[in-house]
Amino acid sequence: MAHIVIVGAGLGGMPMAYEMREAARPSDRVTVIANTAKFHFVPSNPWVAVNWRQREEIELEIEPLLKKHDIGFIHAAVSRVHPGQNRVELDDGRSIDYDYLVLATGPRLAFDEIEGLGPRGHTQSICHVDHAAHARTAWEGFVADPGPIVVGAVQGASCFGPAYEFAMIMETDLRRRKVRDQVPMTFVTSEPYIGHLGLGGVGDSKGLMESIFRDKHIRWICNAKVDRVEAGRMFVTEHDEDGKPKKTHELPFSYSMMLPAFKGVEAVYGIEGLTNPRGFVLIDAQQRNxxxxxxYAVGVCVAIPPVETTPVPTGTPKTGYMIESMVTATAQNIRAVLDGLPPVRKATWNAVCLADFGDNGAAFVALPQIPPRNVNWFSHGKWVHLAKVAFEKYFMHKMKKGTTETVYEKVVMDALGIMKLKGN
Structure with a gap:
């Protein structure tokens, strides 16, 4: 009998638990440890922030879901992983021994790297449902007394899609409230150009996103480093293509949401041989350290190098399709080792994204995620908005049922089918 411990119960941890339980032998124990009692569907956070969703609609109690599938659950934070001793130390003083450990912790949000950044500073966040709920309260105050908006992603950020998504959702909500004309909007990003996405662009993402921004009267500043944030004011340095300071900006705002850079969580940060200098978990082709x-490690906590060098540092996103592929590979590799076989399964690092823009949206498929690609496709239309709404409901259904069906696989196949119909 082996004890397989999974740390984290988010978009990586919950599917990992379900797939591991299915792949493991009947005598093996699977235990999930998480610092939260509820799963929440992170892609819906932008809707929560503008009051289009209540947080209760995107949350599920973890313990009863796992219990139905004979998966143990410990609601506690892991204070430290002790890999040499095969145990994790919990913040309540307990230690949990493991035979195999899967890290699905997600990231630590590095708001502290920029003065005044984040919910404890002067900007909002949609990285967590708690942040989104806080952002909603601020949003309701803002729309009653509108002014300038600054939105985007800071230097070192790797998850750019939600910044574009939230900018467009805010723009849509303002139009519906008939106060859009009172709100100048500026998109500030460390990307070298609009639509880079940390992926070197996908299809004509640059041209399409620039066109959308022009149509929606959203100005932008690229190659930007946020120097500091004060109440109602952001100080930004714009850099040239060589990474040298080019121009400084002092941007007033009444509302701001800036995505932070990510780091590894404290439980693993600085463990030699386990993590890189930013605290992300080092893995081989089979997801093993x-x-x-x-x-093993899956999801945002995994160390992946940038797609390319950019004038201002940018990271590489870990999209849902990639995470599900990591989960499947990890479950099958652990089962292989349990059976005395070498692990051979590799994740398919492809990028698929549905970004809701309020009343339409943008979708991209990058196969593989890192160029050169076999598929390099970006599209825009109302169908993406509808697909994102349907996807939310489908994923929540998957979590409730505990199915191991790969949701993003269906999204990829549907997207490729649309491409074929369009003759692309």
Whole structure:
């Protein structure tokens, strides 16, 4: 009998638990440890922030879901992983031993790297449902007394899609409230150009997003570093293509949402051989850590190098399709090892994204995520908005049922089918 411990219960951890339970032997124990009692569907956070969703609509109690599938659950934070001892230390003083450990922790949000950034500073966040609920309260105050908006992603950020998504959702909500004319909007990003997305662009994402921004009267500043944020004022340095300071901007705002850079969580940060200098977990092609081969990692906590060098640092996003592929590979590789076989399954690092823009949306498919690609497609239309709404309901249904069906696989196939119909 083996004890397989999964740390984290988010978009990586919950599917990991379900797939691991299905792949494991009947005698093996699967236990999830999480610092939250509820799963929440992160892609819906922008809707929560403008009061289009209540947080209760995108949350599920974790313990009863796992219990139905004979998966153990410990509601506690992991204070430290001790890989040499095969145990994790919890913040309540307990220690949990493991035979195999899967890290699905998600990231630590590095608001502290920029003075005044984040919910404890002067900007909002949609990275967590708690942040989105806080942002909603601020939004309701803002629309009653509108002014300038600054939105985007800071230097070192790797998840750019939600910044575009939230900018467009805010723009849509303002139009519906008939106060859009009172709100100048500026998109500030570390990307070298609009639509880069941390992926070197996908299809004509640059041209399409620039066109959308021009149509919606959203100005932009690229190659931007946020120096500091004060109440109602953001200080930004724009850089040239060589990474040298080019121009400084002092941007007034009445409302701002800026995505932060990510780091590894404290539980693993600084463990030699386990993580890189930013605290992300080092893995091989089979999702295993090279130093501690009984430790696997999936999702945003995984170390992935940037797609390319950019004038201002940008990271590479880990999209849902990639995460699900990591989960499946990890579950099958652990089962192979349990059976005395070498792990051979590799994740398919493809990028698929549905970004809701309020009343329409943008979708991209990058196969593989890192160029050169076999498929390099970007599209825009109302169908994306409808697909994102349907996808939310489908994923929540998957979590309730505990099915291991790969949701993003269906999205990819549908997108490729649309491309074929359009003759692309």
């Amino acid at each position: 090279p130093t501690y081969p009984n430790i």
